[in-house]
Amino acid sequence: MVNAERAIDPVSIFGALGDATRLKLVDTMSDGESRSISDLASGFGMSRQAITKHLKVLEAAGLVANDRVGRETQFRLETGAIDAARDYLDRVSRHWDEAIGRLKDFLGEG
Amino acid sequence: MVNAERAIDPVSIFGALGDATRLKLVDTMSDGESRSISDLASGFGMSRQAITKHLKVLEAAGLVANDRVGRETQFRLETGAIDAARDYLDRVSRHWDEAIGRLKDFLGEG
DNA sequence: CATTCGCGCAACTTATCGGTTGCGTTTATC
């Protein structure tokens, strides 16, 4: 199998987003631009290596991707995983709504 | 301030969802029913106390609430936090779409 | 061609997480 690590696993996606630094990274990259690691790291009061680790977590979850450009590694947001997470929450929400709807119907009939 | 711990913090919401057991708990409760802790724990191959801990994490994030009924503590899903998380992802997605749209317009004009 | 910039790799430390066990308390049941 070429291209492993492509699971679209809600657990790892939510896990990746469940950290203030990583969520801020996602937020930063939500403007669609590609940024180098050092560029990204400059905003956070943290070492470059720490940011690299966070980016790897985001990448493993499919939330970001990177291209090597010269001596830089530029990261960009990958919206597929975000959409998947949103869809997951949508399903939960809809399931709940339908169940509550049935409950109300049942109570209304009584 | 009465009712502290009501923050609607995306980080803690995503963090709470970023665990297989907790996500399964949310999934289980998405049918709108209230369940006791022991009831919930019976499905997972895990001690009641472990489930209690997970439920507290979910509760701290605002994803579930509980009422004491006799000797049972019944938990139910609280959709507000889920909606908040979904809205957050929506905003990120929309921001990205708009930014990419502007980029395409710019390239198209050239 | 020496320097420096951006990065990857690896070791290490500390804190937190996920899980366990044990015990005491309250509520229901026989």
Added chain:
DNA sequence: GATAAACGCAACCGATAAGTTGCGCGAATG
């Protein structure tokens, strides 16, 4: 009123997460 069910609290433990530092390497720069 003894027994059992459902729970909370707390101590404990191994694994992992988040951050650091140090070092070496290839790509750009003067």
